[in-house]
Structure formats: structure tokens, C-alpha cells
Amino acid sequence: MTATTEPAPTRPQIVDRASLGRTIWSWPGTRALVAVAVLFAVSPLIAPGSVSETAVISMLPFAALTAIVAVGQTLVIQQGGLDLSVPGAITLSALIVAKFGSDENWGLPTAIVVAIIATSLFGLLSGVVIAVFGLPPLVVTIASNALMIGAVQAISGGFNAQTTDELSSFALTRVWGVPVLAWFALVIVVAVHVILKGTRVGRRFELVGENPRSASNIGISARNYIVSAYWLSTLLAAAGGVLLAGLLRAPTLTAGNDYLLPSIAAVVLGGTALTGGRGSVVGTALGALFLAQLSQLVQTFTQATAVQNIVQALIIGVGIVAQLQLGGNSSRISSILRLNRKTHP
16 A cells, blocks of 8 residues: 655745825825825915915915815826817816806806806717717817807907906805805815726726726726716816806906916826826825915015916926826835735745
């Protein structure tokens, strides 16, 4: 009888898992939060008045408006596009609510609904043209912006309008000491974040943006998600235009021009890649807060418009590069560490 030898017990495989610190740092929102914290920590050293209660309260509504518009821009960028029709959407909706809000035949609620819904149809049209005909998003959204600017000129006749006292007082209202526009932005950011990260629709939306071919292979049509992204982007820009009309009381015919580049910068500062795929609306909101505080800090430091623009552009550029590099470096560092562990057990 021959003795049977039992196989030597195999050594359990060690599963390499990233540490909690590295995992948290890999979140785009974390890096955006660090940038905001550093900016607010440095602000009193440069201009003490920029972080006073009055300064922060006056800054938050504009940060909120940028965040609302930038959330829509995030959805479009996640689909690998770019919405350049934001200025026209903001201006058109602000004009409609300002011009017709005090009209007895319309009334303020009707003017608000018409301003948001009618303006959002331009985004719906852009999404359909891009998704169905495959035209470049930049060309389509520029054309859509031109259509909305044309509508602004036709409706206004070249003159701006003054909004109602009700909308103006509402936009300036504070709830628990915080501007109501900031609460609006918070609700929108949380709602979109929950939908994107916690629902099947949201996960499919990110999958379509990250890998349309894989989504198509499992039967997910990209067209519906692309159309919805452009429609929601214009819808949120229109909502921002209504709130901006109340905040400014008499919005100009170029009121939306100041929100195009900040909306894109906030998205990139928040960690969403311009190539599409997964994004972070929380990071986008933090990016909008960073931009608003930066603008206020520069304005308190110097009144020269040219200097303000140069300084802001440099800091934003550095922030964007840092966000992109840190995001890439974290994955590269993790790969290097895993490689070292395998070669040197």
C-alpha cells in the first residue's frame, strides 16, 4: 500500500486594497474641498474683509447660481460634450420673467414656468440634433445659443426689463441666515448626486458617457441619455436665469455671458474629466464656491479689471492642472505600490 501525499496547502492570496486615505483622496470632491479650505484659509491673510460675514453672505448667491448652471454643464460633459448655449439660456429666461412677470395677463408664476420650459426646448432641440444626426456639440450649441440671443433681441426690442418686487425680494431672502439661492443650489446638487450615484438610471447615464460601445452592447441606447443631458443643462441654466433676474432686479441683455466659462471651470475644478464618463456634482458645487470666493478675494485686493482677470485666470489654470495631475498621480502611485509589493513580497 502506497502512502498518499496530501497536496501542500496553498498560500492564501493577499488581496491588495487601497488604504482608506488613498481611497478618499481619489474622490474628485475631496480635492475640490481641500482647495476651497485652503482658499478660505489664505483669504484673511490677503484681504481680511473677504471672509467677513457680510462678504460671505453677499458671495453665496452668485456661487449658488454658478453651481446650478455648472451642474447642468456637468451632465453634458459627462456625455463627452460641451454646452456653449448657457449664456443665451440664462439671458432669455431672465428676460422672459422680467418682462412678463408683471403683466396682468401672465402673472409671475406663469412667467416663471414659461421662462424655464420654453427656454429648455432649445436644449431639447440641441440634444436631438447631436444624438440623432451626430453633429459636433460645439457647433450645435453655438447655433442654439445664437437662436436664443435672437429671441432675446426680438422680445426685448433692445431694452432690458425690470422684474417684479416679489421675485426680487424672494431672491434676496435668507433662511436661517443663509441666502435662499444657496439652499436652492444645495437641493439641486444633492438630488442630482443621489440620482447619479444611487439609481440605475444614474449608473447607466455614467456608463453611456464613459463607454458608449459597452453600453450599446448590453442594450442601452445612448440617444436618450444624450438628449436628456442637453435638455437638463438648458433647463438648469434657465432656472438660474430666473433666479438671476430676481437677484439683479433689472437683468441686462448680456446677463448670461458671465456664466459660461465659470460653469466649465467649476466642472473641471470639481474633478469631472472633459472626456466624459463619471463625474462629481458635489465637486462641481465646490468648484463654483471656489470661483466665487476667488473672484471676491481678487476684487478686494485690486479694483483693476485687467489685473483681476489675469490673476483669476492664472489661479484657475493652476487649480485645473493640479486637479487633473493629482487625480492621475493617485492612480499611478497606486499602480506603482502594487507592482512593488508583487516584486518584493
